[in-house]
Amino acid sequence: EDQVTQSPEALRLQEGESSSLNCSYTVSGLRGLFWYRQDPGKGPEFLFTLYSAGEEKEKERLKATLTKKESFLHITAPKPEDSATYLCAVGAGRRALTFGSGTRLQVQP
């Protein structure tokens, strides 16, 4: 059974205070690891797909990295508009994505 564990559950940062979110996974036949951003009452918004260990992707203040057991979402100099829940998901074989429980990020001005 695919398992995705995200930590921390919640994170409060000051504007400009960089940090990292963790996603550890157990999966057979990883097809891809996905990061999504979700705002309250809205659907998850796609951020990144990582396919193999060592891969990195960047978008504005976000950078995602992948190892064989975990992924990190690094947030550099965050702004209040980065406040959201960040979800990690794995796709394995032909199965649908399995999501983690997310990290609720709050960035204070």
Added chain:
Amino acid sequence: AAGVIQSPRHLIKEKRETATLKCYPIPRHDTVYWYQQGPGQDPQFLISFYEKMQSDKGSIPDRFSAQQFSDYHSELNMSSLELGDSALYFCASSAKSSEKLFFGSGTQLSVL
């Protein structure tokens, strides 16, 4: 750009009633996924369809059924509703050649 459209946006039902949720995928997307997300919970996969055929099944209760139509829109039918069915129901679509799922804004179902 066109996004995934879900209707209705909000739905209030009584216990034991039925509900139908609709999803219109992004044009040229042939795969539709349904997820259920309880308050503060991660999205739980229910069921998916590719080219109008069921492609994967998750934790969908027997009281629920779904299908994908010839125009690729999908409907999730929920019967004998229970209080625990109250949740945000998301539909996502993708092109078969892509791993990227695009989510709709969801239907908030409240069972009273």
